[in-house]
Amino acid sequence: KILQTLASRLEELGIDTQQPGGLCCPLQPIVPSPVINGYRNKSTFSVNRGPDGNPKTVGLYVGTGKGQNIVCVKANHIEHIPLKHKQVAQCYEDFIRRSPLDPCLLFHTGGHWRELMVRTTSCGHTMAIVTFHPQELGQEALATQKSLLKEFFTCGPGAICALTSLYFQESTMTRCSHEQAPFQLLHGEPHIFEEVLGLKFRISPDAFFQVNTAGAEALYRAVGELGQAGGDTILLDICCGTGAIGLSLAHQVSKIIGIEVVEKAIEDARWNAAFNGISNCEFHSGKAEAVLPQLLSSWEDAQPVVAVVNPSRAGLHYRVVRAIRNCKSIRRLLYISCKPEGEAMRNFTELCCPPDPGKKLTGDPFAPTLAIPFDMFPHTVHCELVLLLTR
Numbered sequence: 422k423i424l425q426t427l428a429s430r431l432e433e434l435g436i437d438t439q440q441p442g443g444l445c446c447p448l449q450p451i452v453p454s455p456v457i458n459g460y461r462n463k464s465t466f467s468v469n470r471g472p473d474g475n476p477k478t479v480g481l482y483v484g485t486g487k488g489q490n491i492v493c494v495k496a497n498h499i500e501h502i503p504l505k506h507k508q509v510a511q512c513y514e515d516f517i518r519r520s521p522l523d524p525c526l527l528f529h530t531g532g533h534w535r536e537l538m539v540r541t542t543s544c545g546h547t548m549a550i551v552t553f554h555p556q557e558l559g560q561e562a563l564a565t566q567k568s569l570l571k572e573f574f575t576c577g578p579g580a581i582c583a584l585t586s587l588y589f590q591e592s593t594m595t596r597c598s599h600e601q602a603p604f605q606l607l608h609g610e611p612h613i614f615e616e617v618l619g620l621k622f623r624i625s626p627d628a629f630f631q632v633n634t635a636g637a638e639a640l641y642r643a644v645g646e647l648g649q650a651g652g653d654t655i656l657l658d659i660c661c662g663t664g665a666i667g668l669s670l671a672h673q674v675s676k677i678i679g680i681e682v683v684e685k686a687i688e689d690a691r692w693n694a695a696f697n698g699i700s701n702c703e704f705h706s707g708k709a710e711a712v713l714p715q716l717l718s719s720w721e722d723a724q725p726v727v728a729v730v731n732p733s734r735a736g737l738h739y740r741v742v743r744a745i746r747n748c749k750s751i752r753r754l755l756y757i758s759c760k761p762e763g764e765a766m767r768n769f770t771e772l773c774c775p776p777d778p779g780k781k782l783t784g785d786p787f788a789p790t791l792a793i794p795f796d797m798f799p800h801t802v803h804c805e806l807v808l809l810l811t812r
């Protein structure tokens with residue numbers, strides 16, 4: 422449907438893609454995930470009222486806001502969440518049920534205990550991040566809560582989780598970056614480590630990492646093949662997170678340039694490069710819309726460039742699209758999206774439409790060339806789409 426929508430958008434702009442089934446380009450079969458159950462390496466559990474009315478229930482929301490029937494249910498029946506995550510969630514629930522402090526159900530009605538994030542890796546590491554609304558608590562009272570939480574997970578009943586890292590974030594907003602509300606390490610190691618395609622990756626609490634590690638390996642392998650990037654090519658890894666895509670392809674190209682907005686993820690990417698002995702790379706921290714136009718404005722056209730973009734659901738900023746489109750050296754572009762029906766569709770259209778000087782889209786248009794969906798999220802309807810665009 423996405424490829425059909427793109428075909429009809431392009432047709433409206435006078436570009437006839439003429440593929441069977443009304444698609445904008447050939448579509449390969451879905452690449453299966455090597456792991457189907459318990460594949461998630463990151464789970465986020467909410468705290469709210471359960472079906473029995475207990476407001477200290479740790480789990481996932483079901484119901485709808487419109488139907489006013491949202492409840493928080495334990496995640497024990499969810500097949501894509503590994504047992505370890507469920508164990509940490511259960512322990513956190515036990516902890517907050519013993520705590521005299523209230524849960525924070527709505528920010529303005531008070532309460533403290535908020536969501537729990539659990540991250541695990543194939544080397545057996547487990548990171549737990551507890552979010553806490555400080556409300557009016559002073560430093561001393563906060564310190565007491567942190568020490569009770571630490572004690573519970575290190576020498577109390579929570580010790581069965583054998584956490585590698587326990588983080589605490591005092592946060593008054595829905596989602597806060599490390600810069601807005603620092604992740605405070607209460608116990609253990611500051612990072613956990615994951616292996617992808619033979620490389621070791623360090624992961625900070627707020628750095629993005631694909632939630633299905635085995636699925637990510639299949640994805641990165643395909644990116645390497647589709648990019649057709651040779652030894653003289655520069656690979657631009659836009660929205661690079663901890664650098665996983667670029668670093669896994671560093672051996673086949675002349676240089677990797679990664680751009681990422683989360684500062685800690687860039688620190689991880691630099692560490693990952695150094696640890697794995699990869700020196701043909703540079704990582705820029707900042708918004709791609711600020712970094713990329715500047716980087717490409719002084720670009721020598723001689724060297725071929727393959728661009729890989731893997732933005733969050735919000736898609737790419739218009740300035741990023743414009744910079745890519747107007748850089749003649751970029752002949753191949755791999756757009757990887759977990760939500761291709763949203764903002765990404767707008768990006769596809771801007772990348773493929775006829776030149777439009779009014780919008781400063783002067784470079785030749787890209788053409789959708791091949792689409793491959795990856796079953797990155799088994800047990801859900803979502804999939805990760807790789808769209809190869811060439812010109």
Ligand SMILES: C[S@@+](CC[C@H](N)C(=O)[O-])C[C@H]1O[C@@H](n2cnc3c(N)ncnc32)[C@H](O)[C@@H]1O
Pocket residue numbers: 628629630631659660661662663664665666680681682683686707708709710731732733738
């Ligand atoms: C889907 S993740 C991809 C990460 C990486 N490619 C990987 O495979 O691990 C999207 C990344 O884009 C980053 N991001 C979001 N908005 C951005 C922006 N405006 N500029 C640069 N990076 C951004 C996020 O922090 C996140 O790390």
